[in-house]
Amino acid sequence: xxxxxxxxxxxxxxxxxxxxxxxxxxxxxxxxxxxxxxxxxxxxxxxxxxxxxxxxxxxxxxxxxxxxxxxxxxxxxxxxxxxxxxxxxxxxxxxxxxxxxxxxxxxxxxxxxxxxxxxxxxxxxxxxxxxxxxxxxxxxxxxxxxxxxxxxxxxxxxxxxxxxxxxxxxxxxxxxxxxxxxxxxxxxxxxxxxxxxxxxxxxxxxxxxxxxxxxxxxxxxxxxxxxxxxxxxxxxxxxxxxxxxxxxxxxxxxxxxxxxxxxxxxxxxxxxxxxxxxxxxxxxxxxxxxxxxxxxx
Numbered sequence: 001x002x003x004x005x006x007x008x009x010x011x012x013x014x015x016x017x018x019x020x021x022x023x024x025x026x027x028x029x030x031x032x033x034x035x036x037x038x039x040x041x042x043x044x045x046x047x048x049x050x051x052x053x054x055x056x057x058x059x060x061x062x063x064x065x066x067x068x069x070x071x072x073x074x075x076x077x078x079x080x081x082x083x084x085x086x087x088x089x090x091x092x093x094x095x096x097x098x099x100x101x102x103x104x105x106x107x108x109x110x111x112x113x114x115x116x117x118x119x120x121x122x123x124x125x126x127x128x129x130x131x132x133x134x135x136x137x138x139x140x141x142x143x144x145x146x147x148x149x150x151x152x153x154x155x156x157x158x159x160x161x162x163x164x165x166x167x168x169x170x171x172x173x174x175x176x177x178x179x180x181x182x183x184x185x186x187x188x189x190x191x192x193x194x195x196x197x198x199x200x201x202x203x204x205x206x207x208x209x210x211x212x213x214x215x216x217x218x219x220x221x222x223x224x225x226x227x228x229x230x231x232x233x234x235x236x237x238x239x240x241x242x243x244x245x246x247x248x249x250x251x252x253x254x255x256x257x258x259x260x261x262x263x264x265x266x267x268x269x270x271x272x273x274x275x276x277x278x279x280x281x282x283x284x285x286x287x288x289x290x291x292x293x294x295x296x297x
Contacts, residue, residue, distance in 0.1 A: 006283065008120075008124045008125070009111075010103075010104045010105045010106070010107065010154055011056075011085070011105055011106045011107040011120075012085060012105050012107055012122075012124070013116050014105065016080075016102050016103065016104050016125065017126070018078075018079075018080060018102055018104070018124065018125055019079045019080075019102070019127075021079075021127065021288070022043065022079045022080055022125070022126050022127040023043065023079060024043065024045045024076065024078045025031050025045065025078055025079065025080050025081070025082060025151050026044075026046035026047070026073050026076055026078040026080075026081045026082070027044060027046070027047050027048070027051065027052075027081075027082040028047075028048055028062070028065055028068055028073075028075060028081065028082065028084075029048075029065065029082060029083060029084045029087050029088070029106070029117060030047075030048065030051045030081045030089050030274065031120065031270075031273075031274035031278070032055065032082040032083075032084070032106065032148065032274040032276065033047045033048070033051035033053070033057070033082075033279060034051070034053040034054065034195050034274070034276045034277055035121070035275075035276035035280070036082070036122070036126065037053070037054050037057055038131065038133055038276070038277045039122055039126075039128055039131040039133075040126065040128050041057075042175045042233075043126060043128075044057070044059050045059055045076045045251050046059055046061070046072070046073060046076045046078065047058045047059050047060075047061065048061065048062060048063065048065050048068065048287065049061050049062075049063055049233045050063055050064055050065060051063055051280075052269045053270070053276075054103075060072065060076060062076075063080060064100070065084075065087045065088055065134060066087075066088070067087055068088075068092055068097075070092060070095055070096060073096060073101070074096070074099055074101070077211070078101060078189070080101075080104055080126065081096055081101045081102065081103050082104050082123050082125065082126075083103055083104065083105050083106070084105065084106045084107065084260045085093060085106070085107035085279055086107070088105075088186055093105065094203070098244050102208045103124040104121060106118075106275075108206055108275055109204050109205060109206055109209065109216075110206060110209040111141050111179060111206070111209050111210060111213055111275075111279070112290065113206075114206060114275035114279070115134065115137060115138055115141070115179075115275075115279070116158040116190055117275070118134055118275060118276065121155065122254050124177065126292075129244075131282055131292045135279070137279035137280045138179070139142050140279065140280050140281070140282070140283050140284075141179050141213065141279065141282075141283060142179050142180065143163065143283075144179075144213050144214060144283040144287075147170060150211075152215055160255075164222045179213075181214055182213055182217070182287060184210075185212065185215055185216060185217035185286060186215045186216075186277065187215065187216045187217070187239055187240045187290075188216075188217050188219050188236075188237065188238045188239055188240065189211065189216050189217065189218060189219065189238055189239075189240040189241065189242045190218075190219055190220065190230075190235055190236075190241050190242070191207065191211065191218055191241075191242045191243075191244070192230075192241070192242075192243060192258075193206070193244065193247055194247065194249070195229060195248060195250075195255070195258070197229050198229065198230050198231075198258075199227050199228065199230065200227070200228060200230045200231050201218050201219070201220060201221075201226075202215070202218075202220050202224075202226065202227055202228045203220075203221055203222060203223050203224070203225070204226055204239045205226055205227075205261070206216075206275060207244075207272050207273045208221055210271075210272055210282065210286070211242065212236070213283075214283065214286055214287055214290060216240065216283075216290060219234075219237070220236070224235065227228045228271060232259070233256060235285050238262065239262065239263065240249035240262065240263050240264075240265065241256075241259045241262055241263070241265070242265055242267055242272075242290070243255045243256065243264060243265065243266045243267065244266075244267050244268070244269035244272045244273065245266065245269045246269030246270070246273065247269070250266060251266060252266055252294040253289065256294050256295060259284065263293045263295075264293060264294050264295060265290050265292055265293060265294060266288065266289065266291055266294050267286055267290065268285055268286070268291040271285045271286050272286060
């Protein structure tokens with residue numbers, strides 16, 4: 001593979017020599033795999049073992065997000081490798097760059113940033129047209145704070161064909177950077193993401209912004225770390241515990257027992273933490289789950 005073309009900048013501002021034509025892509029992030037598969041599935045030639053969406057994805061697997069098989073990635077001769085600042089290790093990305101691959105890094109920490117990041121990844125890094133599902137996601141989140149936002153705004157996203165002409169490297173980020181103000185919170189929550197040891201959402205996270213836009217404030221949003229270890233006996237005042245089913249697989253039988261005397265809800269980790277086609281249905285899926293105390297009834 002020959003990497004050429006005018007360098008574009010990824011989410012970190014790093015110039016990426018994206019080829020003028022992209023025909024082979026490896027994704028090292030589950031949500032980005034789903035995004036590309038929903039837009040132009042023929043481009044994907046490799047993905048991690050953790051890339052579970054779509055369920056029928058048939059591409060070569062290159063191990064995990066934290067321990068990718070670098071030789072397998074190189075063997076696939078991708079034009080672009082899709083990655084994430086948080087999901088993937090810098091030494092792995094540096095090794096792939098040193099081998100001559102174009103590495104595109106995403107790093108959204110809010111819903112507007114995620115929507116803009118997906119637009120740039122698809123239109124610039126993958127040389128595709130903007131997919132309809134991304135516009136549906138923008139519309140879904142623009143109305144997420146409305147009381148009527150309890151049902152899906154659109155059907156499941158359909159694949160979008162590549163654009164006839166590759167967009168310029170300076171293509172606009174498209175809608176999504178401005179969704180309006182975050183509504184006032186009506187609940188104050190702790191959001192564990194792991195146990196043994198207990199860890200929770202802290203400052204400046206995509207999932208924290210998702211919840212804030214649904215009226216749920218993260219009581220650890222001012223923590224010094226993004227994913228701090230926590231002492232359950234010393235948590236700030238809260239009236240809700242939100243337990244996602246990933247990265248730790250919290251469930252009604254694993255987690256709620258640690259939080260007596262407070263409402264506990266179990267939510268879809270994919271809808272809370274993934275940025276991709278799941279953003280279309282995330283507002284109503286999460287709104288329903290956030291209103292269902294696992295110990296009620």
